[in-house]
Amino acid sequence: MNKIKLRKIIFAGLCAAIIFIGISLFRINLPAIVGRPFIHFGNTFAVISVMILGFKYGASAAVIGLGLFDVLNGYAATAWITVIEAVILAAVTAVVFQAVHYQSGQLYKLYLVSLAAGLIKIITSWLAGVIESVMVGVQLPVAVVNAFLSLPAAAINSLATFLVVPLIYIALQKTVLKRIRL
Amino acid sequence: MLELKHLNYLPPQHKQPLWQNLTLQMYPGKIYGLIGVNGVGKTTLLNLLSGLITPTQGDVYWQQQPIHRSKKALRTYLATVGYCLQDADHLFFKQTVQEELEYHHKGSMTQIIEKLQLETLLELSPFELSGGQKKRLALAIMLLKQPQMLFCDEITAGLDTHFQDVVMSLLQDYCREHLVLLVTHNLDEALKYCDELLFLDQSGLHAYTTAAVLKQPEIFEQFQLLMPRSLEICQALMNAGILPSNSYYRSDEEIAQALATLWNKGTNQL
Amino acid sequence: MIVETALLQVQHLQYVAEQLVNLELETTKHEILHDVNFSIQAQDFVGLVGPNGSGKTTLSKLLTRILEPTAGKILINGTDYQAVTPQWQLHQYVSMVFQNVDAQFIGPNFVEDMALYLGNFNWSPAKIQTRIQEISDQLGLEELIERPFNSLSGGQKQLLAIAEALALQPQLLILDEPTAQLDPENTQLVLNLLQKLQTQYQITIILVTHKLAELALTNRVLILNHGTITQTCATDKLLTDMNLLQQNQLPVPDTVTIAQHFQKLTGKQLMLTNSNLETFIQTFKEQLC
Amino acid sequence: MTATAKLDGRTKLLTCVFLTLFMFSFHYYWQYLVIIMLFAILLLVGFNAQERGQLFRHWKLITFLPAINLFANLFFVNGRVIWSWGWLHLTNLDLQIFIRIALLLMFALALTIKTTPQELALSVGKIFNSLSFRRYHGAGVPLVIIIMVAFIDEFQATFVTVKQAYRLRASTAVEVKGWQRILDYAFLLQPIILISMKKADQVADALTAKGYHHNSSLFDYQSIKYHWLDWLVYSALVALVVVNVLLVRIF
Numbered sequence: 001m002n003k004i005k006l007r008k009i010i011f012a013g014l015c016a017a018i019i020f021i022g023i024s025l026f027r028i029n030l031p032a033i034v035g036r037p038f039i040h041f042g043n044t045f046a047v048i049s050v051m052i053l054g055f056k057y058g059a060s061a062a063v064i065g066l067g068l069f070d071v072l073n074g075y076a077a078t079a080w081i082t083v084i085e086a087v088i089l090a091a092v093t094a095v096v097f098q099a100v101h102y103q104s105g106q107l108y109k110l111y112l113v114s115l116a117a118g119l120i121k122i123i124t125s126w127l128a129g130v131i132e133s134v135m136v137g138v139q140l141p142v143a144v145v146n147a148f149l150s151l152p153a154a155a156i157n158s159l160a161t162f163l164v165v166p167l168i169y170i171a172l173q174k175t176v177l178k179r180i181r182l
Numbered sequence: 183m184l185e186l187k188h189l190n191y192l193p194p195q196h197k198q199p200l201w202q203n204l205t206l207q208m209y210p211g212k213i214y215g216l217i218g219v220n221g222v223g224k225t226t227l228l229n230l231l232s233g234l235i236t237p238t239q240g241d242v243y244w245q246q247q248p249i250h251r252s253k254k255a256l257r258t259y260l261a262t263v264g265y266c267l268q269d270a271d272h273l274f275f276k277q278t279v280q281e282e283l284e285y286h287h288k289g290s291m292t293q294i295i296e297k298l299q300l301e302t303l304l305e306l307s308p309f310e311l312s313g314g315q316k317k318r319l320a321l322a323i324m325l326l327k328q329p330q331m332l333f334c335d336e337i338t339a340g341l342d343t344h345f346q347d348v349v350m351s352l353l354q355d356y357c358r359e360h361l362v363l364l365v366t367h368n369l370d371e372a373l374k375y376c377d378e379l380l381f382l383d384q385s386g387l388h389a390y391t392t393a394a395v396l397k398q399p400e401i402f403e404q405f406q407l408l409m410p411r412s413l414e415i416c417q418a419l420m421n422a423g424i425l426p427s428n429s430y431y432r433s434d435e436e437i438a439q440a441l442a443t444l445w446n447k448g449t450n451q452l
Numbered sequence: 453m454i455v456e457t458a459l460l461q462v463q464h465l466q467y468v469a470e471q472l473v474n475l476e477l478e479t480t481k482h483e484i485l486h487d488v489n490f491s492i493q494a495q496d497f498v499g500l501v502g503p504n505g506s507g508k509t510t511l512s513k514l515l516t517r518i519l520e521p522t523a524g525k526i527l528i529n530g531t532d533y534q535a536v537t538p539q540w541q542l543h544q545y546v547s548m549v550f551q552n553v554d555a556q557f558i559g560p561n562f563v564e565d566m567a568l569y570l571g572n573f574n575w576s577p578a579k580i581q582t583r584i585q586e587i588s589d590q591l592g593l594e595e596l597i598e599r600p601f602n603s604l605s606g607g608q609k610q611l612l613a614i615a616e617a618l619a620l621q622p623q624l625l626i627l628d629e630p631t632a633q634l635d636p637e638n639t640q641l642v643l644n645l646l647q648k649l650q651t652q653y654q655i656t657i658i659l660v661t662h663k664l665a666e667l668a669l670t671n672r673v674l675i676l677n678h679g680t681i682t683q684t685c686a687t688d689k690l691l692t693d694m695n696l697l698q699q700n701q702l703p704v705p706d707t708v709t710i711a712q713h714f715q716k717l718t719g720k721q722l723m724l725t726n727s728n729l730e731t732f733i734q735t736f737k738e739q740l741c
Numbered sequence: 742m743t744a745t746a747k748l749d750g751r752t753k754l755l756t757c758v759f760l761t762l763f764m765f766s767f768h769y770y771w772q773y774l775v776i777i778m779l780f781a782i783l784l785l786v787g788f789n790a791q792e793r794g795q796l797f798r799h800w801k802l803i804t805f806l807p808a809i810n811l812f813a814n815l816f817f818v819n820g821r822v823i824w825s826w827g828w829l830h831l832t833n834l835d836l837q838i839f840i841r842i843a844l845l846l847m848f849a850l851a852l853t854i855k856t857t858p859q860e861l862a863l864s865v866g867k868i869f870n871s872l873s874f875r876r877y878h879g880a881g882v883p884l885v886i887i888i889m890v891a892f893i894d895e896f897q898a899t900f901v902t903v904k905q906a907y908r909l910r911a912s913t914a915v916e917v918k919g920w921q922r923i924l925d926y927a928f929l930l931q932p933i934i935l936i937s938m939k940k941a942d943q944v945a946d947a948l949t950a951k952g953y954h955h956n957s958s959l960f961d962y963q964s965i966k967y968h969w970l971d972w973l974v975y976s977a978l979v980a981l982v983v984v985n986v987l988l989v990r991i992f
């Protein structure tokens with residue numbers, strides 16, 4: 001491990017902490033049929049940390065932040081789903097971010113990235129809902145419908161991610177990122 | 183007039199409040215020096231006085247009005263307070279020093295910038311400054327706010343002598359019409375510049391005028407502090423029989439003055 | 453004849469802070485240090501002084517290899533810093549206390565943080581335990597070591613940071629204004645400890661400071677001004693040279709101030725050979741009576 | 742030192758995860774009863790009065806979350822209906838889900854009471870080490886968790902001080918109206934993240950100076966050994982599964 005790696009690890013820790021706090025402080029619970037939908041900012045920061053740190057460290061931050069939150073707050077049984085969701089989200093973000101060749105000032109490219117992240121989040125949320133329903137013993141067709149009913153929260157989260165991510169990223173870029181090389 | 187009435191604070195997870203009883207009155211036009219050992223609660227006291235945290239007992243009164251009675255009262259009070267935090271980093275929001283200084287301040291600020299020599303730093307980010315530069319920036323921001331009372335937490339720690347003098351003379355100017363309270367571990371500085379010294383320990387605040395402290399230097403020992411150097415020299419000179427035994431001097435300059443008068447008297451006699 | 457190599461040699465050191473203006477296209481450069489040269493013998497106690505913003509913290513960071521120099525070389529025991537591999541080897545014998553102590557800890561309290569720190573250097577838990585005990589006895593930290601960091605005052609944290617830097621008994625210890633937030637009694641405690649370390653354990657210390665009491669402990673001072681070493685000299689010599697002190701915004705010993713003012717008022721010059729209080733009184737007695 | 746303190750962090754984590762997953766195989770109420778009995782015994786033996794107090798202080802959370810879920814489930818028919826009233830149907834499964842979620846919360850809380858974040862971090866690292874057949878020796882994963890925990894504390898403290906400092910600097914005696922206030926708070930997020938990032942940078946400096954970029958022995962995975970109590974716990978878990986399967990076969 002060298003200094004750069006250490007720095008990345010520390011920033012991954014910071015991002016994980018921000019994700020964790022983004023979930024636990026700014027959380028609005030929604031009642032639903034399956035799972036535990038609530039509106040939160042965890043995903044937003046997860047996407048940003050992938051953009052800052054790259055896939056490997058960003059995904060670790062997302063997995064640890066989201067996963068540990070689940071384990072410590074009584075969703076241990078479904079933590080593994082969250083982890084897979086986080087990895088998929090990180091992968092898609094990283095790939096799209098790489099593909100658009102972002103250069104500073106190109107806001108629309110950032111919106112492309114956040115659009116991709118938002119869409120994939122909705123899809124994975126729905127799949128996760130289906131799996132969770134099946135896990136507690138519901139038949140598959142019912143589960144598919146049930147999962148749709150708990151989507152509104154995911155949609156709101158995705159919309160928030162889509163809107164906020166580029167703004168925060170640009171703010172960070174203007175201030176911190178130009179001094180700290182990661 | 184700023185008044186503390188039976189003020190006390192119980193930190194979270196502590197069993198006992200920090201002090202037994204704090205009651206005091208402070209007036210504008212003076213510099214107060216708050217002195218005490220590490221961890222006795224100086225920073226906590228300043229946080230209470232500046233309305234940043236709510237006391238668990240008692241209250242702070244400004245112009246006879248309790249500040250924590252209502253939100254509105256607290257808001258008006260906050261507008262009259264300037265406070266340089268111990269960790270200056272937390273005061274900064276903006277991207278450059280320039281923006282930082284302009285934030286909520288309209289009007290000329292060249293004088294303060296010049297005094298604290300911030301001209302060359304205006305383009306830098308406040309987080310890039312060196313330790314001493316951060317302290318200066320924090321003070322500049324707070325002075326530009328023109329508060330009724332100014333609290334400074336260890337403002338001179340980490341400053342070189344030139345800026346220590348600059349800062350202290352700025353504060354001396356400022357205290358003519360306003361209240362200034364500063365925390366310091368530099369006791370020489372406290373003796374030299376403060377009009378009243380507030381010693382803080384578990385039992386509470388003990389206020390002495392500087393003259394009173396000079397007359398009974400054992401006070402320092404009583405509060406587990408070492409005697410300031412200038413006082414030590416003064417005592418040594420007295421013990422050696424050079425200075426008369428009932429003489430009190432606040433600073434090296436005054437000691438030198440006294441010695442010079444003695445000398446001149448001696449040479450005249452010859 | 454044996455040629456003794458100095459513990460630390462710094463040659464033509466330069467450091468330029470770069471910032472990206474537009475992502476990787478343009479950079480602005482601030483030259484913070486240029487052409488710094490000095491060497492330090494083993495077991496020396498060196499003060500690093502200079503006005504605010506002269507680059508002391510930056511230099512200390514370079515000496516700990518947190519920052520990489522833009523140009524120039526640092527040699528420790530005759531070997532280049534760049535040649536010390538793996539890099540962490542260096543941190544077994546060079547340790548540092550930062551100006552901002554808040555950032556030094558990652559564990560929830562001192563004991564756990566030390567366990568991580570020393571565990572990192574392959575210490576066994578039992579050995580770590582005794583070391584913590586030793587250090588806390590030396591500095592009187594019993595009641596602080598188990599308290600969570602976020603409930604401690606500024607000075608208390610500073611004390612713990614110093615304790616931690618001593619844990620490995622490093623060869624070279626760099627302290628960046630270690631007592632800025634300490635009360636006089638704790639300051640004395642730390643200074644006594646530093647002196648003891650230097651004499652008993654032969655540790656080389658570089659002390660960045662603005663305070664006179666600390667300066668008086670050192671043997672030699674490096675004066676840094678506007679990013680370069682303008683002078684190195686013995687501390688005793690510096691302490692009686694009022695001009696040099698004032699030029700570099702250093703505190704002047706009270707005895708010297710008094711003598712100077714006295715001279716201004718009476719025209720009588722007091723010859724002070726050092727800033728010691730007894731000799732000061734002695735001089736006065738002789739000359740005045 | 743109590744018996745639970747001697748247990749390895751891994752054992753505690755795995756036990757918690759295992760028990761939660763195990764519940765999903767249940768079909769009968771007596772199975773839940775057994776689990777609850779076991780948990781009660783564990784609470785009596787392994788926890789002292791203060792820790793039990795800590796656990797039950799969260800009774801609101803433990804009942805509230807499953808209750809919401811139960812309420813939502815009343816609108817759907819999944820499985821055998823026990824009781825119904827108009828639109829609302831209480832089914833067998835609804836009740837079971839209620840019990841499961843409540844127990845799940847209790848287990849997780851018990852875990853957090855019994856392990857420090859450091860221990861948890863290390864055990865995650867160890868599990869990684871075992872899963873990769875001892876090929877993963879890194880300190881990365883545990884270090885990220887440890888630093889994350891440190892920053893969570895730090896972040897909350899920073900949030901408080903920055904909010905205070907903001908009030909101090911921004912205060913104009915005029916009252917700020919609702920929407921503007923929310924906007925102000927939103928803008929506060931930026932300096933907080935900025936300060937945290939700066940702090941992270943300083944932490945990185947400090948940790949470099951302390952030699953943390955030295956990888957191999959921050960956590961010495963080789964020397965980590967199980968205590969006999971750990972094996973006891975694991976065999977108890979296996980016994981539980983076996984007995985459960987047997988009983989289900991018989992009835």
Ligand SMILES: Nc1ncnc2c1ncn2[C@@H]1O[C@H](COP(=O)(O)OP(=O)(O)OP(=O)(O)O)[C@@H](O)[C@H]1O
Binds near residue numbers: 224226603
């Ligand atoms: N949030 C908190 N939680 C727990 N304890 C606290 C908290 N804030 C302060 N304390 C305790 O209150 C005491 C006073 O702290 P404070 O920071 O006011 O000391 P201080 O006099 O400013 O010390 P220093 O000179 O070292 O800065 C300390 O012992 C500290 O442990």
Ligand SMILES: Nc1ncnc2c1ncn2[C@@H]1O[C@H](COP(=O)(O)OP(=O)(O)OP(=O)(O)O)[C@@H](O)[C@H]1O
Binds near residue numbers: 306311312505
């Ligand atoms: N990343 C950076 N970019 C631009 N300028 C910088 C950067 N870091 C430091 N500086 C500048 O370099 C100079 C030296 O800073 P440094 O912190 O080394 O000073 P110092 O001697 O430790 O001062 P002090 O006694 O106040 O702590 C300062 O003027 C500071 O503004």
Ligand SMILES: [Mg+2]
Binds near residue numbers: 224225226335605607
């Ligand atoms: Mg303090």
Ligand SMILES: [Mg+2]
Binds near residue numbers: 312551
């Ligand atoms: Mg510095």
